[in-house]
Amino acid sequence: MPKHTIVTMPGDGIGRLVMNEAIRVMEAAGFDFQCIEGNIGWEFWCKEGNPLPDRTIQLLEKHKTGLFGAITSKPKDEAATELSPCLRDKGYIYVSPIVRMRQHFNLDICIRPCRTYQGNPLNFIRRGRGGEVEEPLVDVVIFRQNTEGLYCGVEWSHPDGIVYDALKSHPNFIKNFSNVPREEIAVSTRIFTRQATERILRAAFGYAVKHNYKSVTVCEKPNVIRETSGMMYKLAKDIQKEFAGIELWNTNIDAQMMWLTKNPEDYGVIVAGNMFGDIVSDGFAGLIGGLGFACSANIGKEVAVFEPTHGSAPKYAGYSESIVNPIAMIGSACMMLEYLNENELSIKIRHAIAEVIREGKVRTYDMMKMKGSEDAVKNGAASTRQMADAIINKIL
Ligand code: NAI
Numbered sequence: 001m002p003k004h005t006i007v008t009m010p011g012d013g014i015g016r017l018v019m020n021e022a023i024r025v026m027e028a029a030g031f032d033f034q035c036i037e038g039n040i041g042w043e044f045w046c047k048e049g050n051p052l053p054d055r056t057i058q059l060l061e062k063h064k065t066g067l068f069g070a071i072t073s074k075p076k077d078e079a080a081t082e083l084s085p086c087l088r089d090k091g092y093i094y095v096s097p098i099v100r101m102r103q104h105f106n107l108d109i110c111i112r113p114c115r116t117y118q119g120n121p122l123n124f125i126r127r128g129r130g131g132e133v134e135e136p137l138v139d140v141v142i143f144r145q146n147t148e149g150l151y152c153g154v155e156w157s158h159p160d161g162i163v164y165d166a167l168k169s170h171p172n173f174i175k176n177f178s179n180v181p182r183e184e185i186a187v188s189t190r191i192f193t194r195q196a197t198e199r200i201l202r203a204a205f206g207y208a209v210k211h212n213y214k215s216v217t218v219c220e221k222p223n224v225i226r227e228t229s230g231m232m233y234k235l236a237k238d239i240q241k242e243f244a245g246i247e248l249w250n251t252n253i254d255a256q257m258m259w260l261t262k263n264p265e266d267y268g269v270i271v272a273g274n275m276f277g278d279i280v281s282d283g284f285a286g287l288i289g290g291l292g293f294a295c296s297a298n299i300g301k302e303v304a305v306f307e308p309t310h311g312s313a314p315k316y317a318g319y320s321e322s323i324v325n326p327i328a329m330i331g332s333a334c335m336m337l338e339y340l341n342e343n344e345l346s347i348k349i350r351h352a353i354a355e356v357i358r359e360g361k362v363r364t365y366d367m368m369k370m371k372g373s374e375d376a377v378k379n380g381a382a383s384t385r386q387m388a389d390a391i392i393n394k395i396l
């Protein structure tokens with residue numbers, strides 16, 4: 001019996017292509033595991049009216065650890081037209097299976113590390129004081145609250161009845177919106193709870209201590225969004241007292257994005273609510289190579305799911321030889337290995353990735369700064385499989 005059972009959810013498009021490579025790399029590193037495949041994605045929406053079938057939820061309930069590739073999502077109306085004819089007009093409504101999975105299992109802690117690999121031609125460079133080229137070493141880990149905030153889904157168009165009454169109970173609403181016709185109003189709420197906010201903050205501080213970061217930066221906007229951002233910053237000040245030696249910094253999301261390229265090397269752990277965490281993590285990912293390098297973990301109390309942040313990139317999914325970069329997926333697998341206390345295996349794989357990038361002989365099309373096309377491999381880019389092979393060769 002293998003030591004670990006992983007629910008692999010390849011999903012759509014390039015999700016399956018990069019998943020296959022991550023599995024090969026983990027096997028090469030000596031990970032003692034078996035995979036059970038869970039169905040997720042567009043195919044199951046079209047065939048069954050549910051992109052996250054109950055059987056997949058049950059697999060995750062049983063085995064607790066998931067590795068997810070990527071899915072294709074489409075707007076509600078388009079989704080309805082692609083349903084299998086026998087399911088149409090029966091009340092099926094498309095909901096993103098990732099958002100549902102995060103909420104169903106309360107995967108409230110999202111971790112997105114953005115670390116420079118030396119030798120990556122996509123690394124951010126800037127001009128120094130004397131005009132010289134500087135390549136700052138970015139080593140930032142973003143902790144994003146994953147279930148609440150502006151993505152909590154509590155929204156109304158044309159608010160009516162008690163919802164409208166509640167809005168009217170606020171003096172700022174009366175002042176600014178009471179003359180606007182109700183049918184012209186849309187409202188998305190930004191709900192933070194104390195419990196979830198404390199959990200993401202403690203996770204961030206705990207990580208900073210464990211991994212020797214000197215600071216935790218709360219990246220919100222407490223001067224304007226006083227109730228929710230304000231609550232996070234206030235709780236951060238309290239919680240920081242439990243973590244002697246870790247500094248608490250406070251930046252506003254807009255200023256943080258402006259400073260992104262000025263001093264990214266100064267930041268360590270960053271913590272934010274759902275949307276600002278999404279934004280700031282994409283910003284930092286851009287400094288270290290973009291979607292081909294951006295990995296993530298979604299961690300709840302019972303279940304954890306690991307995934308690259310990129311989507312299914314359908315335009316590249318049908319190539320006879322896949323060209324996409326598998327490193328984001330393989331990095332996500334490394335995060336899973338660390339979660340499972342298989343640190344040595346993760347270090348082995350990370351070193352192998354670093355070595356391949358440092359050598360610079362094997363580079364996928366994105367690293368070559370090519371336009372993605374079927375000809376990329378002919379023009380000198382490594383295929384998805386060649387990149388994984390190069391990593392495997394460094395492990396062995
Ligand atoms: P995408 O992330 O799939 O692709 C955007 C572009 O990024 C690609 O065209 C490609 O140039 C590049 N890219 C992505 N992954 C790459 C990799 N591994 N290596 C090299 N280059 C890579 O986002 P897009 O095109 O906006 O969405 C495509 C589909 O994916 C949509 O249906 C969308 O809803 C879905 N999506 C799913 C996500 C998920 O499963 N977590 C996240 C984002 C989008």
Ligand code: MG
Nearest residue numbers: 278279282309
């Ligand atoms: Mg995003």
